[in-house]
């Protein structure tokens with residue numbers, strides 16, 4: 001057990017690199033767009049003063065949408081060398097559903113999200129996103145597939161403002177071609193303006209307007225977590241993957257974050273996969289829960305069903321096949 005945690009720690013560097021690479025790529029695109037199209041003013045106070053009330057959640061999740069399966073993971077298995085991160089995982093999430101994935105550290109939760117978002121290549125099984133089915137999800141097509149995510153360890157541009165970070169969530173969404181952007185053609189300009197308005201709108205919804213101009217790195221951790229959520233939401237994802245969005249937060253911050261997640265579900269009708277350790281939050285926020293332990297799905301169902309499941313209780317109390325403590 002101790003060895004697994006040691007390996008996990010060293011591997012977090014690998015993951016951090018991955019995340020940094022993903023970030024750098026979108027930063028590059030974002031910077032090129034800003035430079036070529038002159039579309040991103042460094043000062044944008046005028047854009048962020050839209051009233052938050054105008055933006056507050058509209059119930060847009062229709063019955064048809066609620067019936068649709070947004071994500072279907074079937075028999076998914078991922079191993080690193082000989083080490084199995086998770087095995088034969090099934091997970092179905094409907095549009096408009098908040099689906100919590102819980103389990104002890106090292107259970108495979110982040111790896112599962114990384115596989116669903118194409119960072120990791122599973123050995124077997126499939127991931128269906130909307131109507132498209134993959135054995136390996138193409139990471140570069142995530143935006144087109146309507147998927148957005150946050151990372152367990154934040155992957156924000158610390159030196160850029162909140163506004164710029166949120167705007168970067170739309171980096172993959174431009175319709176106007178590069179030439180149109182370079183030439184500042186009307187379509188490209190209109191699109192750029194619409195994107196700034198969308199970023200401002202999300203910033204207002206998440207009560208970030210007061211810090212919109214601040215470099216992200218100067219903000220408290222809990223606020224940075226909210227910025228990352230805003231960056232994911234600005235793309236209006238059909239599927240939103242949140243890896244411990246409330247880690248390290250106070251109870252008040254968690255309650256706020258829960259409200260923002262609920263409002264996002266209500267206004268966008270998104271399917272949300274939520275990795276979360278706080279069982280109280282999971283019980284209050286999620287519609288369904290999947291429990292992983294040692295890379296296996298040990299339970300799934302409603303929060304109440306899962307909470308009463310003896311295997312889950314055992315896993316959480318550390319009674320489930322824990323290896324014997326090593327001699328010092």
Ligand SMILES: Nc1ncnc2c1ncn2[C@@H]1O[C@H](COP(=O)(O)OP(=O)(O)O)[C@@H](O)[C@H]1O
Pocket residue numbers: 004007008011014015080083084085103104105106107108109110111112
């Ligand atoms: N990039 C990687 N390379 C090797 N092993 C990994 C990598 N990512 C995760 N793992 C391993 O997969 C297992 C599950 O890790 P993880 O998905 O981070 O768990 P959780 O998010 O539930 O804490 C751990 O044993 C971890 O060491």
Ligand SMILES: [Mg+2]
Pocket residue numbers: 109110111152
């Ligand atoms: Mg994790």
